[in-house]
Amino acid sequence: MTKLAIIYYSSYGTGHAMATRLAATAEAQGAEVRLRHVRETAPDEAVQSQEPWAAHVAEMKDKPVAQPDDLDWADAVIMGSGTRYGHITSQLQSFIDTLGPLWGQGKLADKVYAAFTSSQTKHGGQETTLEAMNTTFAHFGGIIVPPGYTDQVKFNDGNPYGVGKVTGESPELNDTDNAALDHLVTRVLTIAGKLNA
Template identity: 35%
Template sequence: MAKVLVLYHSVYGHLEVMAKAVAEGAASVEGVSADIRRVPETVSEEVARASGFKLDQDAPIASVEELAEYDAIIIGAGTRYGTAASQMRAFLDQTGPLWARGALVGKVGGAFTASATQHGGQETTLTSLHTTLMHHGMIVVGLPYSFQGQMRIDEVVGGSPYGASTITGGDGSRMPSETDLEGARFQGRHIAQIALKLHG
């Protein structure tokens, strides 16, 4: 059995929804199990509540050490000025001991994201996460153009060859569309298939 971890941070619930779709895609592959974890929130509860953060998320909080237990890790983080949100960066910055012993070398990695606008830094956020995965010696997998939903021009959609994504709108009112969710499922399934081949 190959094990996939979907590790995410979500302020308003958009990436929580995307993470569930990624995990659904991964778990649809026979011989693969998928777990969802979220990284700790670094904003105080008082500030989070005042800012309308979605605090009632089902996923358990991840520990750094458990990352080594998985054959694939798919990371979801919101875009902040063209890079991943600081909560995810803070978590990943604690993975030095895993790096030091090569605990993630040869595992499969991928990323997904969300931004307020169509050109809000999604691709740079994804590639910055890829850089971290590559420093760990992981095999980076994106969202290939065989998922043709990312090529649609009849509606606003997320997605790029670097990973699945969604667009939230400036006020956060747009939740992931079915096309965005299809992209997330596709990426989860694609990564799980590769992890299973490498695991076997």
């Protein structure tokens, strides 16, 4: 059974919906999944100043928070973050910055990694955000598994670097988004399964 950690940060819930879809599909395929959101680090006054942000933080209050051990445990890791000016969120970066001890012991290497993101606009930085996560995976010595155009569904969402949701086009996940997420997690589990065979 492949152990999959889904590690993500979400302010408004898009990333959470994407991560939840990935987890459901992985579990349906027999994987053992840890679905873990990254701890909020923004000041409470910033969170409370935006109703959707405050609502999502309240929704996640009792859900398990990502720990470095979740990566140590995993055979495969899918990481997600919304775009912030073309980069990953500071919240996800803060979590990544706690991984130094595991990195130093070589415990982040030789796992399968893939990434997902969301942005308000189509050309608002999805590729740079996904590539930022892929850069980190390279430093881990990870085996980066981009979706490429390895299935017809990738010609619909059109993102070979990972999965990206454009929230300005439709806030909720649509069939194209779900197909791309299902494709990514299936590919990650298939390749992790071959590596662990």
